[in-house]
Amino acid sequence: MPSLLQRRTAPSSEGSPPADAIVHTEGLSKIYPDGTAAVDALDLSVRRGEVFALLGPNGAGKSTTVGMLTTGVVPTVGRAWVAGIDVADRPADARRNIGVVPQRNTLDRSLTVRENLVFHGRFFGMRTANAGREADIRLEQVALAHVAGKPVDGLSGGMTHRLMIARSILHRPQVLFLDEPTTGLDPQSRLALHEIVRGLRAAGQTIVLITHDMQEADQLADRVAIIDHGHLLALNTPETLKRSVDADTVVAVTADTGPPVLAALLSKQVPGVRDVHILNDSVLLTVHGDQAVLPAIAAAVADAGIGLRDVRVEEPSLETVFIRLTGKELRD
Incomplete structure (x- = not known):
């Protein structure tokens, strides 16, 4: 599989671009x-x-x-x-x-x-x-x-x-x-x-x-x-x-607590989490595997006595790649 990040190439020896x-x-x-x-x-x-x-x-x-x-x-x-x-x-x-x-x-x-x-x-x-x-x-x-x-x-x-x-x-x-x-x-x-x-x-x-x-x-x-x-x-x-995200599911979660607290909680309590990012007032989880993600999120938040506001589930996208690389949303 080709590398995700493309390293700088050395200038061509004859000062001309590659043929292709x-x-x-x-x-x-x-x-x-x-x-x-x-x-x-x-x-x-x-x-x-x-x-x-x-x-x-x-x-x-x-x-x-x-x-x-x-x-x-x-x-x-x-x-x-x-x-x-x-x-x-x-x-x-x-x-x-x-x-x-x-x-x-x-x-x-x-x-x-x-x-x-x-x-x-x-x-x-x-x-x-x-x-x-x-x-x-x-x-x-x-x-x-x-x-x-x-x-x-x-x-x-x-x-x-x-x-x-x-x-x-x-x-x-x-x-x-x-x-x-x-x-x-x-x-x-x-x-x-x-x-x-x-x-x-x-x-x-x-x-x-x-x-x-x-x-x-x-x-x-x-x-x-x-x-x-x-x-x-x-x-x-x-x-x-x-594919480089190496996740099957992306979940954005918003709750009645600060994103850092929510991120720490979900990273420990939700099985299969690969990455956790804070985006404004939400937490973005990339999850690997076919675990029951939504019940695990709901249970973790409820056990902590935190109110759950919103949960959005989607497949990995180019925005997921960008967030993984920069920690921020692509649409600024």
């Missing part, structure tokens, strides 16, 4: 003048054709990492390559191989849906006729052909996100960066966007997904990198990361 990596970083860091390290010695390799998720709370360094990979942020230390191109040495060449869907709406509101795509194609050097053909293909791909002639101001949030994806892949980039693509969308729009991502991956598109949504990363990503405070905490497939 379409995105690669070595010691990539961004340190601001006040000494804050937004990203600290990050080593990553993204394989061609995979969906690779950068998962972490707000302020973890995800957007700064993507900013460096997409030439918008200059690294302080380290190197990064996209499609074999050093992004710092040849930013213009790198941008031709990159598609970016930012968090905020950057569509031109003076243009129609289709015109936004054609203009993007022209910006990347495509002839008008070719840009028009690609625009029609992409609008069909994201189910927006029926609104091609309408102004972008009339689009819903989900349609706007789909149009930005269509725009980002119009010039056929080798790598697509999706920065929090489903933030603020309703459930139906989220599902539609997820299907588009799966379709792009099936067609061979490499996607770097930046998200703080654990379920989204679990459902869409081939591999997940968990980062916090600019540091890489873990990198592997979602299933391998969840």
